[in-house]
Amino acid sequence: QVQLQESGPGLVKPADTLSLTCTVSRVSIAIYYWTWIRQPPGKGLEWIGHIFYTGSANYNPSLKSRVSMSVDTSKNQFSLKLSSVTSADTAVYYCARRTIVQDAFDVWGQGTMVSVSS
């Protein structure tokens, strides 16, 4: 059973950079697209972006100027950095796998809550 686990600080100060890592278990990261999705409290889902194991990435146009993603194939991990955060970035952050065949997010991490506050 493929597993994804998010990790990172639960509290980030305004204007700082939010950094999260997703550890992938029981499947090689060198196959699929790896995705970050977030959900503000009581609100809907927002796609942040995805990255292929080669390092090729696509980002949500609304976040593109503040987002960067990377992959570490040696650790089977991928990461998210979101700069200049504000309270609007407070959300549960999920990592997920996007399969090429189904073209959908078929495996999700449990999510990690990140609050932006001083």
Added chain:
Amino acid sequence: QSVLTQPPSASGTPGQRVTISCSGSSSNIGSKTVNWYQQLPGTAPKLLIYDNNQRPSGVPDRFSGSKSGTSASLAISGLQSEDEADYYCSAWDDSLNGFWVFGGGTKLTVL
């Protein structure tokens, strides 16, 4: 404001059939496949339907999806109490170099 439009709520009694709509545009639903996700309270979303009407292994056939033009629908027949959840539609949008979009979500209440 979500790119895809869903009704904020839906409801039904056990055994009933309910449908949830999802409206988009030519750059997303009109030209791409639609996926549906179920999010039970306090949990991560789960893939329910992919490629408009395909069910992943383990998803009951009570759940079905369809698409026509720039709209899609999720139907749940034989409604059960455990179906009470939030449901999200999603599709790739071809505008602005491409990005995934979601509906705002529909909260399904089983009365």
